[in-house]
Amino acid sequence: MKPLVDLDQGVISRDIFVSDEIYQQEQEQIFARVWLFVGHESQIPNPGDFFVSSMGEESVILTRDREHVIHVFLNTCRHRGMKVCRYDEGHANVFTCPYHGWSFATDGQLVGVPYYREAYHSQLDKSQWGLIEVAQLTNYHGAIWATWDPQAPSFDDYMGDMRVYLDELLNSRDGSEGGAEVLGGVQKWLVPCNWKFAAENFTGDGYHNISHRSVDIAAIGPSGKGRRDNERHGARRINACLGHERCNRRPVF
Incomplete structure:
Protein backbone atom coordinates (compact mmCIF):
# COMPACT_ATOMS: atom_id res chain seq x y z
CA MET A 1 0.00 0.00 0.00
CA LYS A 2 2.91 2.39 0.53
CA PRO A 3 3.31 3.23 -3.20
CA LEU A 4 -0.43 3.94 -3.36
CA VAL A 5 -1.03 5.96 -0.20
CA ASP A 6 1.20 8.79 1.02
CA LEU A 7 0.13 9.46 4.59
CA ASP A 8 2.67 12.25 5.06
CA GLN A 9 1.37 14.25 2.09
CA GLY A 10 -2.23 13.14 2.46
CA VAL A 11 -2.58 11.94 -1.13
CA ILE A 12 -3.45 8.66 -2.82
CA SER A 13 -2.49 7.27 -6.20
CA ARG A 14 -4.97 7.48 -9.08
CA ASP A 15 -4.34 3.78 -9.69
CA ILE A 16 -6.64 3.04 -6.78
CA PHE A 17 -9.54 4.27 -8.91
CA VAL A 18 -8.60 2.79 -12.28
CA SER A 19 -6.44 -0.32 -11.80
CA ASP A 20 -8.20 -3.57 -12.71
CA GLU A 21 -5.67 -5.51 -10.65
CA ILE A 22 -6.55 -3.50 -7.55
CA TYR A 23 -10.24 -3.93 -8.29
CA GLN A 24 -9.91 -7.72 -8.48
CA GLN A 25 -8.04 -7.75 -5.17
CA GLU A 26 -10.81 -5.67 -3.62
CA GLN A 27 -13.41 -8.19 -4.75
CA GLU A 28 -11.46 -11.02 -3.14
CA GLN A 29 -10.10 -9.32 -0.03
CA ILE A 30 -12.98 -6.96 0.78
CA PHE A 31 -16.34 -7.77 -0.80
CA ALA A 32 -15.96 -11.54 -0.41
CA ARG A 33 -15.01 -11.30 3.27
CA VAL A 34 -16.43 -8.29 5.09
CA TRP A 35 -19.92 -7.54 6.38
CA LEU A 36 -22.03 -5.88 3.68
CA PHE A 37 -25.37 -4.08 3.88
CA VAL A 38 -28.01 -6.03 1.94
CA GLY A 39 -31.31 -4.33 2.70
CA HIS A 40 -33.86 -3.49 5.38
CA GLU A 41 -36.44 -5.72 7.02
CA SER A 42 -39.19 -3.25 6.08
CA GLN A 43 -38.61 -4.22 2.43
CA ILE A 44 -39.75 -7.78 3.17
CA PRO A 45 -42.46 -7.43 5.84
CA ASN A 46 -44.37 -10.62 4.99
CA PRO A 47 -43.43 -14.28 4.37
CA GLY A 48 -42.61 -14.72 0.69
CA ASP A 49 -41.56 -11.11 0.16
CA PHE A 50 -38.20 -10.67 -1.51
CA PHE A 51 -35.76 -7.97 -2.54
CA VAL A 52 -32.83 -8.53 -4.89
CA SER A 53 -29.64 -6.84 -3.73
CA SER A 54 -25.93 -7.35 -4.37
CA MET A 55 -22.80 -8.25 -2.46
CA GLY A 56 -19.87 -7.13 -4.54
CA GLU A 57 -20.53 -8.46 -8.03
CA GLU A 58 -22.88 -11.18 -6.80
CA SER A 59 -26.65 -10.87 -7.05
CA VAL A 60 -28.36 -11.98 -3.84
CA ILE A 61 -31.96 -12.51 -2.72
CA LEU A 62 -33.13 -11.06 0.57
CA THR A 63 -36.31 -12.90 1.57
CA ARG A 64 -38.50 -13.99 4.47
CA ASP A 65 -39.62 -17.63 4.68
CA ARG A 66 -42.89 -19.11 5.95
CA GLU A 67 -41.61 -19.06 9.52
CA HIS A 68 -40.78 -15.34 9.19
CA VAL A 69 -37.04 -16.11 9.21
CA ILE A 70 -34.94 -13.75 7.08
CA HIS A 71 -32.47 -15.26 4.60
CA VAL A 72 -29.92 -14.00 2.07
CA PHE A 73 -29.21 -16.38 -0.83
CA LEU A 74 -26.92 -16.26 -3.82
CA ASN A 75 -29.23 -15.58 -6.78
CA THR A 76 -27.97 -18.61 -8.70
CA CYS A 77 -29.56 -21.95 -9.53
CA ARG A 78 -27.53 -24.91 -8.32
CA HIS A 79 -28.13 -26.71 -11.63
CA ARG A 80 -26.60 -24.50 -14.33
CA GLY A 81 -26.00 -21.18 -12.60
CA MET A 82 -28.96 -19.22 -14.03
CA LYS A 83 -30.48 -16.47 -11.89
CA VAL A 84 -33.56 -17.85 -10.16
CA CYS A 85 -35.03 -14.39 -9.49
CA ARG A 86 -35.10 -11.78 -12.24
CA TYR A 87 -37.27 -9.17 -10.52
CA ASP A 88 -36.07 -6.37 -8.25
CA GLU A 89 -38.66 -7.03 -5.56
CA GLY A 90 -41.97 -8.75 -5.04
CA HIS A 91 -43.62 -11.80 -3.51
CA ALA A 92 -43.12 -15.46 -4.34
CA ASN A 93 -43.98 -18.85 -2.88
CA VAL A 94 -41.00 -20.40 -4.69
CA PHE A 95 -38.12 -19.17 -6.84
CA THR A 96 -38.16 -21.04 -10.14
CA CYS A 97 -35.17 -21.11 -12.47
CA PRO A 98 -36.27 -20.04 -15.99
CA TYR A 99 -33.70 -22.33 -17.62
CA HIS A 100 -34.60 -25.87 -16.51
CA GLY A 101 -37.35 -25.24 -14.00
CA TRP A 102 -35.68 -26.14 -10.72
CA SER A 103 -37.67 -24.47 -7.94
CA PHE A 104 -36.58 -23.40 -4.47
CA ALA A 105 -38.65 -22.55 -1.41
CA THR A 106 -38.18 -19.25 0.40
CA ASP A 107 -36.02 -21.06 2.96
CA GLY A 108 -33.67 -22.04 0.14
CA GLN A 109 -34.57 -25.73 -0.04
CA LEU A 110 -34.80 -27.37 -3.46
CA VAL A 111 -38.45 -28.45 -3.74
CA GLY A 112 -39.02 -29.08 -7.44
CA VAL A 113 -37.00 -30.79 -10.18
CA PRO A 114 -38.60 -31.50 -13.59
CA TYR A 115 -38.16 -35.09 -14.77
CA TYR A 116 -37.00 -36.05 -11.29
CA ARG A 117 -37.87 -39.70 -11.86
CA GLU A 118 -36.98 -39.96 -15.54
CA ALA A 119 -33.69 -38.04 -15.56
CA TYR A 120 -32.46 -38.64 -12.02
CA HIS A 121 -34.20 -41.95 -11.28
CA SER A 122 -35.47 -40.35 -8.06
CA GLN A 123 -31.94 -40.53 -6.66
CA LEU A 124 -31.04 -36.83 -6.58
CA ASP A 125 -30.72 -35.78 -2.93
CA LYS A 126 -32.66 -32.50 -2.97
CA SER A 127 -31.49 -31.63 0.53
CA GLN A 128 -27.95 -31.17 -0.82
CA TRP A 129 -28.87 -28.82 -3.67
CA GLY A 130 -30.60 -25.88 -2.05
CA LEU A 131 -29.70 -22.25 -2.71
CA ILE A 132 -26.34 -21.11 -1.36
CA GLU A 133 -26.85 -19.03 1.77
CA VAL A 134 -24.51 -16.43 3.23
CA ALA A 135 -22.16 -17.66 5.94
CA GLN A 136 -23.37 -15.13 8.52
CA LEU A 137 -26.33 -12.75 8.72
CA THR A 138 -27.44 -10.20 11.28
CA ASN A 139 -30.39 -7.88 11.75
CA TYR A 140 -29.13 -4.64 13.29
CA HIS A 141 -32.02 -2.33 14.19
CA GLY A 142 -33.82 -3.53 11.05
CA ALA A 143 -30.83 -3.28 8.70
CA ILE A 144 -29.78 -6.64 7.25
CA TRP A 145 -26.05 -7.29 6.97
CA ALA A 146 -24.32 -10.42 5.65
CA THR A 147 -20.91 -11.89 4.87
CA TRP A 148 -19.67 -14.85 2.83
CA ASP A 149 -16.86 -15.49 5.30
CA PRO A 150 -17.69 -18.03 8.04
CA GLN A 151 -14.54 -16.92 9.89
CA ALA A 152 -15.42 -13.22 9.88
CA PRO A 153 -15.67 -11.52 13.28
CA SER A 154 -19.12 -10.86 14.70
CA PHE A 155 -20.94 -7.87 13.28
CA ASP A 156 -20.63 -5.95 16.55
CA ASP A 157 -16.88 -6.54 16.70
CA TYR A 158 -16.49 -5.66 13.02
CA MET A 159 -18.33 -2.33 13.32
CA GLY A 160 -16.80 -1.34 16.64
CA ASP A 161 -17.28 2.35 17.44
CA MET A 162 -18.90 2.92 14.03
CA ARG A 163 -22.12 1.52 15.45
CA VAL A 164 -22.93 4.91 16.96
CA TYR A 165 -23.34 6.32 13.44
CA LEU A 166 -25.57 3.41 12.42
CA ASP A 167 -27.68 4.08 15.50
CA GLU A 168 -28.12 7.69 14.38
CA LEU A 169 -29.45 6.50 11.03
CA LEU A 170 -31.56 3.54 12.13
CA ASN A 171 -33.02 4.51 15.50
CA SER A 172 -35.98 6.79 16.12
CA ARG A 173 -35.36 10.44 16.84
CA ASP A 174 -36.57 9.97 20.39
CA GLY A 175 -33.70 7.54 20.94
CA SER A 176 -35.77 4.35 20.92
CA GLU A 177 -34.28 1.38 19.08
CA GLY A 178 -35.24 0.94 15.44
CA GLY A 179 -37.89 2.97 13.66
CA ALA A 180 -36.25 3.39 10.26
CA GLU A 181 -38.26 2.25 7.25
CA VAL A 182 -37.54 2.02 3.53
CA LEU A 183 -40.23 3.69 1.41
CA GLY A 184 -40.91 3.53 -2.31
CA GLY A 185 -39.75 1.18 -5.02
CA VAL A 186 -36.43 0.55 -6.73
CA GLN A 187 -34.49 3.27 -8.55
Missing part, protein backbone atom coordinates in the same frame (compact mmCIF):
# COMPACT_ATOMS: atom_id res chain seq x y z
CA LYS A 188 -31.33 2.50 -10.49
CA TRP A 189 -28.55 4.55 -12.01
CA LEU A 190 -25.91 2.89 -14.18
CA VAL A 191 -22.66 4.81 -13.72
CA PRO A 192 -19.72 3.33 -15.68
CA CYS A 193 -17.06 3.93 -13.08
CA ASN A 194 -15.10 2.31 -10.29
CA TRP A 195 -17.20 1.76 -7.16
CA LYS A 196 -15.08 4.19 -5.15
CA PHE A 197 -16.09 7.15 -7.33
CA ALA A 198 -19.70 6.76 -6.24
CA ALA A 199 -18.66 6.24 -2.63
CA GLU A 200 -16.51 9.40 -2.66
CA ASN A 201 -19.16 11.54 -4.32
CA PHE A 202 -21.97 10.55 -1.95
CA THR A 203 -20.16 11.02 1.34
CA GLY A 204 -21.56 14.52 1.74
CA ASP A 205 -18.82 16.82 0.43
CA GLY A 206 -20.96 19.89 -0.04
CA TYR A 207 -18.66 21.68 -2.48
CA HIS A 208 -20.22 19.62 -5.29
CA ASN A 209 -23.41 21.66 -4.95
CA ILE A 210 -21.90 24.45 -6.99
CA SER A 211 -21.57 22.22 -10.07
CA HIS A 212 -25.21 21.09 -10.18
CA ARG A 213 -27.86 23.62 -11.20
CA SER A 214 -30.62 21.23 -10.08
CA VAL A 215 -29.38 21.57 -6.52
CA ASP A 216 -29.56 25.35 -6.77
CA ILE A 217 -33.09 25.22 -8.20
CA ALA A 218 -34.13 23.04 -5.27
CA ALA A 219 -33.11 25.95 -3.04
CA ILE A 220 -30.30 24.13 -1.27
CA GLY A 221 -27.46 25.40 -3.44
CA PRO A 222 -25.13 28.39 -3.03
CA SER A 223 -27.71 31.03 -3.95
CA GLY A 224 -30.72 29.52 -2.23
CA LYS A 225 -32.71 30.55 -5.33
CA GLY A 226 -36.43 30.11 -5.01
CA ARG A 227 -36.66 30.28 -1.23
CA ARG A 228 -39.28 32.60 0.20
CA ASP A 229 -38.38 32.31 3.88
CA ASN A 230 -35.47 33.61 5.92
CA GLU A 231 -33.41 30.43 5.65
CA ARG A 232 -31.50 31.41 2.51
CA HIS A 233 -28.28 31.87 4.42
CA GLY A 234 -28.61 28.47 6.05
CA ALA A 235 -29.52 26.87 2.74
CA ARG A 236 -26.04 27.57 1.44
CA ARG A 237 -24.63 25.10 3.94
CA ILE A 238 -27.14 22.28 3.56
CA ASN A 239 -25.57 19.20 2.03
CA ALA A 240 -27.52 16.32 3.59
CA CYS A 241 -31.06 14.95 3.57
CA LEU A 242 -33.27 13.22 6.09
CA GLY A 243 -34.07 10.28 3.84
CA HIS A 244 -32.34 7.02 3.09
CA GLU A 245 -30.67 5.76 -0.04
CA ARG A 246 -29.53 2.38 -1.26
CA CYS A 247 -26.32 2.56 -3.23
CA ASN A 248 -25.86 -0.42 -5.53
CA ARG A 249 -22.53 -1.86 -4.49
CA ARG A 250 -22.18 -3.80 -7.72
CA PRO A 251 -19.34 -1.89 -9.39
CA VAL A 252 -18.66 -1.82 -13.12
CA PHE A 253 -14.91 -2.07 -12.41
